[in-house]
Amino acid sequence: MNDSTHISTDEPVLRSRHPFVETAEMFFRNHSAVVALVVLVTIVIAAIVGPFFYPTDPFEMVWAPFSPPGAEGFLLGTDYLGRDMLSGLLHGGRVSIAIGLAAALMSVFIGITVGALAGFYRGWIEEVLMRITEFFQVLPTLLFSMVLVALFGASLPMITFAIGIVSWTAVARITRAEFLRIRELEYVTASRSSGATNAKLIFSVILPNALPPIIVQAALMVGSAILFEAGLSFLGLSDPNVASWGQIIGSNRPYILDASYTVTIPGVAIFVTVLAISLVGDGLNDALNPKLRQR
């Protein structure tokens, strides 16, 4: 018998903290993640409330074209049509972040469903679902989304769908791997032996234990969805009626040499946002992964 690894006294263990509190503590010990979180929250708040305090329509011509930042009371200047860059940044941020969140949410939803069913039921269900996952994985993602948007029109829901449908495979594979691991653990057999249904096992026994890596992946996916949207917009595949960071870069692209700030400002906004999301995701990974915790 190998007893050395077990706590074996019947003394009450005094440490009594919710796992959530422990994770939060770990997260806040990671300085770069905390700074990133502050930056991210600032950006999100600016995108949500900014347009209320700065209601200038981002499509309205308010001043002479190509006014550099700071000129005539326009903090970030105007673009090639004389539209207010600051307004574009605030209104566009709202759209970019919303698309990022919605697309990530969609891929998490599809990914968890596919991965959970495959990992839990195994057998032919797993075969079929994983072949479908592989199909989507080998698809050239940008090309496929472009085709979807080009065919069905560049509306916000369609762009969100096009991004979501090509990015769920990673979540599906992570979820499946976690389910394969967890379904063999004793507490799952124990739940089964007390009469739990399959639905109960999937959603309230295995899934909560599988969540940490999925949460990390979801956080990173918001970042990559924002980048993806920017890429599509840059190629002209954006909703022409709505400003987004990528769309501003795309429309100002021809003047990149004459008025570089028109491209640089939304570019920096994307860069900072995605970087902040990545760092927060990294911090979450460290905080949620008990193996890394011990380092």
Place this chain on the structure above:
Amino acid sequence: MQDTIHHIAPDNSADAILLSVRNLTVELTTRDGVVPVIDNMSFDLKTGGNISFVGESGCGKSMTALALMGLLPQPAGRIASGQILFNNEDLAQASDARLREIRGNDISMIFQEPMTSLNPVYTIGEQIAEVLRRHRNLDRAEATAKAIELLDAVHIPSPASRINDYPHQLSGGQRQRVMIAIALACEPKILIADEPTTALDVTVQAQIFDLLTELQEKTGTAIVLITHDMGAVARMSQDIIVMYAGRKAEQGTVAQVIRQPAHPYTHGLIAAVPHLLPTITEERPELLEIPGIVPPLSQFGQNRCLFASRCNYATEQCRQQRPEEISRENQHITACWHTDSLS
């Protein structure tokens, strides 16, 4: 643990047969083909009775437990033939829905590893209440109140505050107590204990056995103990089944089997138990081991004595033909060709 033999469970209950396993054969599909991991197993369990399964790892003890619960590994395992009659209902034929009703309610199980058999993301109170809400349709408040009672019954101190603890805040022994509370929450007729103390310290082992005995006296639950600890068997059970390579090697009362083992395998298992002596002397009784290992799954089910390769008494007959189960006096059953030359 003591060598003396206790008869603990109440014998006052009517001798009604609660569970009757008839010629159960369980097949497992492996890379080498289909093998019978349980081969023609029969036994009876009385209401409130005790029975122990012993044998080395890989003898099919745990598989027997899983078969009783309808939890054979899917899709590899299946019941090939035989019956599991529980209150005259054949569980081998029961639907999944029916089995789910029975599990945790009429038959429940505790496991070897208390460290991993509780779900780490829920409090222990939630996990006990969950079973009560599932089978007893209690609401949240009632279930929580019952959970506190149960924690008290398994002697967890200050249960009202401990229900909000997570499993990682408990010691191994306490977790096994919680597992027992979950298993006994719905007052099942049968509790299957699959090596319940293997992962625990010796002192804690004794406490857990005491607890099981105490709760059995209170609730009248029959206990199926699966173990390789002969001391635990002597302490907990009246009846014992020795399993080898998926087959019953010997069956009888604990007194019969331990005093007069009728199968060379049982003989070897008993000789391999160390005896604790009051003083350390020069000449200690020699600790015997059984040479060799349990045969690989691929050899299970062959028509010969599967223990022959490790047996001093083996003859040509043993290698040619599977020994029949012979009943000696007082239902002491053994499956050995040479049982007479043993004692």
